[in-house]
Amino acid sequence: MSRKPLSEGSEWTFELLQSYDTEIARIAAGFGLDTYPNQIEIITSEQMMDCYSSTGMPVFYPHWSFGKQFLTVEKSYRRGYMGLAYELVINSNPCIAYLMEENSMTMQALVIAHACYGHNSFFKNNYLFKTWTNADAIIDYLVFARNYIAECEERYGVSAVEELLDSCHALMNYGVDRYRRPPALSITEEKHRQKEREEYLQSQINDLWLRTVPKKERYFQEQAHQFPAEPEENLLYFFEKNAPLLESWQREIIRIVRKIAQYLYPQRQTKVMNEGWATFWHYTLLNRLYDEGLVTDGFMLEFLQSHTNVISQPPYYSNHFSGLNPYALGFAMMSDIRRICEHPTDEDRKWFPDLVDTDWTKTLDFAMRNFKDESFIAQYLSPKVIRDFKLFSVLDDDLNDELEITHIHDEDGYRAVRHVLSDQYNLGNLEPSIQVYRVDTRGDRSLTLRHYQHHRRPLGESTNEMLRHVRRLWGFKARLETVDENGRIQKSYECD
Amino acid sequence: MSQFIDRRLNPKNKSAVNRQRFLQRFRGQIRKAVADAVAKRSVTDVDRGEKIQIPTKDISEPTFRHGQGGRREVVQPGNKEFIAGDKVPRPEGEEGGSGNRASDTGEGMDEFVFELSREEFLEFIFEDLELPNMVKRQLAREATFKSQHAGFTSDGSPSNLHVIRSMREALARRTALRAPSSDRKRELEVELAALLTGGEPDEERIAALSEEIALLERRIRAVPFLDTIDLRYRNRIQVPKPSTQAVMFCLMDVSGSMDEVKKNLAKRFFLLLYLFLTRNYEKTDVVFIRHHTVALEVDEQDFFYSRETGGTVVSSALELMKDIIRDRYPSGDWNIYGAQASDGDNWPEDSTNCSRLLIEDIMASVQYYAYIEINNHEPHSLWMEYEKVAEYWPNFAMQPIYSAADIYPVFRELFKKQQA
Numbered sequence: 001m002s003r004k005p006l007s008e009g010s011e012w013t014f015e016l017l018q019s020y021d022t023e024i025a026r027i028a029a030g031f032g033l034d035t036y037p038n039q040i041e042i043i044t045s046e047q048m049m050d051c052y053s054s055t056g057m058p059v060f061y062p063h064w065s066f067g068k069q070f071l072t073v074e075k076s077y078r079r080g081y082m083g084l085a086y087e088l089v090i091n092s093n094p095c096i097a098y099l100m101e102e103n104s105m106t107m108q109a110l111v112i113a114h115a116c117y118g119h120n121s122f123f124k125n126n127y128l129f130k131t132w133t134n135a136d137a138i139i140d141y142l143v144f145a146r147n148y149i150a151e152c153e154e155r156y157g158v159s160a161v162e163e164l165l166d167s168c169h170a171l172m173n174y175g176v177d178r179y180r181r182p183p184a185l186s187i188t189e190e191k192h193r194q195k196e197r198e199e200y201l202q203s204q205i206n207d208l209w210l211r212t213v214p215k216k217e218r219y220f221q222e223q224a225h226q227f228p229a230e231p232e233e234n235l236l237y238f239f240e241k242n243a244p245l246l247e248s249w250q251r252e253i254i255r256i257v258r259k260i261a262q263y264l265y266p267q268r269q270t271k272v273m274n275e276g277w278a279t280f281w282h283y284t285l286l287n288r289l290y291d292e293g294l295v296t297d298g299f300m301l302e303f304l305q306s307h308t309n310v311i312s313q314p315p316y317y318s319n320h321f322s323g324l325n326p327y328a329l330g331f332a333m334m335s336d337i338r339r340i341c342e343h344p345t346d347e348d349r350k351w352f353p354d355l356v357d358t359d360w361t362k363t364l365d366f367a368m369r370n371f372k373d374e375s376f377i378a379q380y381l382s383p384k385v386i387r388d389f390k391l392f393s394v395l396d397d398d399l400n401d402e403l404e405i406t407h408i409h410d411e412d413g414y415r416a417v418r419h420v421l422s423d424q425y426n427l428g429n430l431e432p433s434i435q436v437y438r439v440d441t442r443g444d445r446s447l448t449l450r451h452y453q454h455h456r457r458p459l460g461e462s463t464n465e466m467l468r469h470v471r472r473l474w475g476f477k478a479r480l481e482t483v484d485e486n487g488r489i490q491k492s493y494e495c496d
Numbered sequence: 497m498s499q500f501i502d503r504r505l506n507p508k509n510k511s512a513v514n515r516q517r518f519l520q521r522f523r524g525q526i527r528k529a530v531a532d533a534v535a536k537r538s539v540t541d542v543d544r545g546e547k548i549q550i551p552t553k554d555i556s557e558p559t560f561r562h563g564q565g566g567r568r569e570v571v572q573p574g575n576k577e578f579i580a581g582d583k584v585p586r587p588e589g590e591e592g593g594s595g596n597r598a599s600d601t602g603e604g605m606d607e608f609v610f611e612l613s614r615e616e617f618l619e620f621i622f623e624d625l626e627l628p629n630m631v632k633r634q635l636a637r638e639a640t641f642k643s644q645h646a647g648f649t650s651d652g653s654p655s656n657l658h659v660i661r662s663m664r665e666a667l668a669r670r671t672a673l674r675a676p677s678s679d680r681k682r683e684l685e686v687e688l689a690a691l692l693t694g695g696e697p698d699e700e701r702i703a704a705l706s707e708e709i710a711l712l713e714r715r716i717r718a719v720p721f722l723d724t725i726d727l728r729y730r731n732r733i734q735v736p737k738p739s740t741q742a743v744m745f746c747l748m749d750v751s752g753s754m755d756e757v758k759k760n761l762a763k764r765f766f767l768l769l770y771l772f773l774t775r776n777y778e779k780t781d782v783v784f785i786r787h788h789t790v791a792l793e794v795d796e797q798d799f800f801y802s803r804e805t806g807g808t809v810v811s812s813a814l815e816l817m818k819d820i821i822r823d824r825y826p827s828g829d830w831n832i833y834g835a836q837a838s839d840g841d842n843w844p845e846d847s848t849n850c851s852r853l854l855i856e857d858i859m860a861s862v863q864y865y866a867y868i869e870i871n872n873h874e875p876h877s878l879w880m881e882y883e884k885v886a887e888y889w890p891n892f893a894m895q896p897i898y899s900a901a902d903i904y905p906v907f908r909e910l911f912k913k914q915q916a
Contacts, residue, residue, distance in 0.1 A: 014500055014502070017500055018498075018500065021498045021500075025498065037498070037499070038498035038499065039498070039499050039501065040498050040499065040500050040501070041500075041501045041502075041503045042500070042501070042502050042503060042504055043503045043504060043506075044504050046509070047503065047504070047506065047510070049511070050509070050510040050511045051510075053511050053514065054511070054514065062513045062514050062517055063514065063517060064514065064517035064518040064520070064521045065518075065557055066511060066514040066517075067511065067514035067515040067516070067517050067518030067519075068518050068555060068608070069514075070511040070514055070515060071515070071518065071608075071610040072608075072610075074610075075609070075610060075611075094499070101504055112498075116498060158517075162517070162521070166557075169557060170557065170558050170559060171559075172559075173559060173560070174560070313573050313574075314574070315573055315574020315575075315576070316572040316573060316574050317574065317576070318574070321574075324571070324572075324573060389573045389574070390573060390574050390575040390576075391571050391572070391573055391575070392571070392572060392575040392578055393569055393570065393571045393572075394569065394570055394571075394572060394584075395567070395568075395569045396567070396568050396569070396570070396586070397566075397567040397568075398564075398565045398566060398567070399567075401585075401586070402583040402584060402585055402586060403583070403584050403585070403586055404581070404582070404583055404584075405578040405579070405580060405581065405582040405583075405584065406569060406580060406581075407580050408575055408578055408579060408580050409575065410579075410580070412580065413580055417571055420569050420570070420571050421571040423569075424570060424571055431560065431561075432560050432561070432562055434560055451560075453566070454566075455566050455567040455568060456565070456566035456567055457562045457563070457565065457566030457567070457568065458562070458563045458564075458565050458566060459560065459561070459562065459563055460560075460561035460562055460563035461561075461563060462556075462558035462559065462560070462561060463560065465558045466558050466559070466560050469558070
């Protein structure tokens with residue numbers, strides 16, 4: 001089939017964007033991609049830097065750390081160390097994507113395919129996003145958050161709010177529920193409930209601490225229960241509900257940071273999948289455009305050049321190496337699933353009997369919907385991808401003087417490498433596991449956190465500083481105990 | 497259906513508030529960096545931004561992290577020669593393969609570096625000097641321009657179109673372009689009339705003439721009434737507003753008793769005056785005169801950084817200033833400002849010479865003369881004599897200085913006058 005190309009030169013216009021989008025949407029629908037409606041916004045590079053520096057959100061509350069981020073981005077951009085990302089896309093409904101004015105027509109088409117159809121369909125259908133984020137409400141909620149924080153700054157002073165936000169940001173990764181599904185966000189409800197919450201919370205706190213005033217000796221012997229009854233891993237949630245001295249506006253701000261952390265949490269768990277999915281689809285969609293004769297050879301060459309840059313994976317000994325590239329790994333795995341469905345080898349038949357000779361669009365769709373990085377790798381990483389990447393696992397044990405190469409890309413190693421790599425994407429292993437263990441409700445109200453060690457790994461240098469943030473939120477003495485796998489306390493930190 | 501929105505005209509700088517927050521938070525470190533920068537810079541070079549470095553550890557945002565040690569197994573790409581069971585020595589420093597590469601820009605990785613804009617830089621200087629807001633605004637302002645008529649140009653915006661000029665051009669062009677054809681046509685018409693009235697008309701010739709006349713008429717008609725080259729626009733240019741010049745004399749005692757601290761205070765003093773002058777005059781010259789027992793005109797480097805020993809004769813500097821004014825800066829053409837910094841030491845016999853020189857010669861030709869006495873707790877004879885000068889001349893200001901914040905009052909009169 002040969003048709004007239006949509007455009008020849010590298011200049012884009014709104015009419016051209018429209019016609020590319022129409023064609024890409026048609027092809028994407030043909031492959032069964034299910035997306036939110038798109039809202040595509042054209043911005044300048046300065047505006048892109050602005051977006052960059054506050055977690056990519058179109059509205060966000062002000063904080064010095066975003067200023068620092070902005071300075072960093074600006075410096076490396078001005079010096080040409082770093083190109084800005086071509087796009088930014090937000091998990092909202094409608095799905096907001098930013099295109100930069102400076103991009104050529106080819107790049108705009110690439111970005112539309114990547115963000116507006118790739119990421120967009122991932123946001124809409126992956127189970128983590130479906131369960132844990134509310135695409136409909138996020139923008140409203142951010143507006144609410146920004147206004148609320150501005151109001152607090154006016155009422156209680158910028159520095160008081162900033163201190164609180166510093167502490168909340170430090171503990172942001174410990175402000176997510178991993179197992180409980182959070183209630184849906186809604187702006188009107190949020191405003192309405194906020195008042196109720198304030199009053200209710202304060203009364204609860206009072207109740208909890210009333211018991212600290214000694215009444216009768218016997219009462220305490222009866223009440224010798226531990227608080228909290230179960231260890232709590234969502235530290236921010238615990239502070240919001242239980243810290244004795246916080247005022248209601250402080251609880252609300254903790255809640256805001258917690259909600260945003262929760263919203264961002266699925267993105268941290270699906271880097272490889274999300275980028276792999278989007279990259280796979282921009283590659284597939286644009287190739288189809290080319291097959292239909294809608295784009296020129298020049299377009300394809302420019303596209304392939306940036307595509308190749310995006311999915312390059314330097315080896316571990318290279319100067320450019322900075323870990324596994326999620327785009328590269330994700331793209332390779334997604335493409336590999338298609339290959340296994342369409343052109344399986346004997347090896348694939350042995351490893352993936354359920355995948356071979358199925359409809360690749362359905363299989364891939366299933367993979368996208370029901371996994372996160374950790375489980376996706378455990379399920380789908382094939383020997384071929386392991387060989388292509390020449391993956392090998394290294395054991396660094398401080399009991400040994402040397403590093404040991406435990407497994408490589410060979411018949412004996414495939415399963416083990418896959419297992420180690422899957423673990424590597426388990427956020428639970430990456431971050432130290434720290435939970436609220438006990439509050440001394442009858443004594444000095446001190447708080448004890450416990451760090452449950454995994455493979456004897458100790459806490460890093462920032463621990464004492466972190467404990468000061470915990471102390472600030474809790475309001476009383478804070479203690480952190482590192483507990484080894486046998487339940488023995490290895491090390492203890494304290495902040496008065 | 498996707499919706500496209502053009503946001504390019506939305507305000508950028510959405511992050512400006514975050515930047516301000518950042519500067520506010522690290523005020524202490526930045527102020528120190530600014531003070532260092534001022535010490536390093538020339539007086540005439542204060543009017544631009546500065547690169548600021550802050551130790552990275554001061555601005556890091558902590559999180560709970562794993563430290564070194566324990567047992568960890570990681571997967572890396574790009575195996576070359578390893579097989580399972582190989583042992584390799586643990587690499588030095590960073591774990592993982594990335595390591596810490598030295599930066600090739602000369603900045604350490606331990607420093608967070610960013611640019612302070614000119615406004616922000618001045619803001620930090622002014623903060624130290626405790627300038628009132630009015631003055632800060634006045635000094636931080638860019639040179640102002642006034643738009644002025646400057647004749648006419650052949651291109652411009654339609655709103656500046658000058659109709660009469662354009663029509664006049666059009667008329668001239670029409671006349672000029674039509675002239676050759678008109679002349680020729682007139683000649684031919686005369687010839688044609690002669691032929692027609694003559695005895696036996698030469699039909700062929702008549703036809704040829706008529707045809708040529710018709711051609712010429714078409715040619716005349718083809719000259720347009722108004723052409724783009726006729727258009728004339730009013731031209732406006734931007735001229736810097738106060739287009740005058742000033743010279744600033746910096747006089748400083750460099751005898752042994754002036755140490756680095758005193759000189760740095762003096763530098764702030766000269767710097768402030770310089771900023772004021774550059775805002776108010778298009779061109780500002782600076783003359784540096786240092787003195788101990790004899791005075792010498794020097795460049796800025798020598799002025800601030802060379803040290804002399806020996807006694808102090810202030811009048812030598814004033815003599816030199818007087819001579820330079822006479823030779824190079826006639827007071828009719830130049831606005832002259834004097835700024836003198838000293839720790840107050842002088843030969844007692846010389847002080848009367850100083851006040852006499854100022855009262856009789858110098859003060860008449862200068863706009864303003866400011867004197868600061870640095871870290872001197874009991875006034876010497878020079879101070880007493882200068883008090884007399886202040887009585888005679890209202891444009892003479894003097895002030896003892898103990899810290900940077902004391903500098904501004906010296907200039908109070910100066911800035912007040914300018915605002916009026």
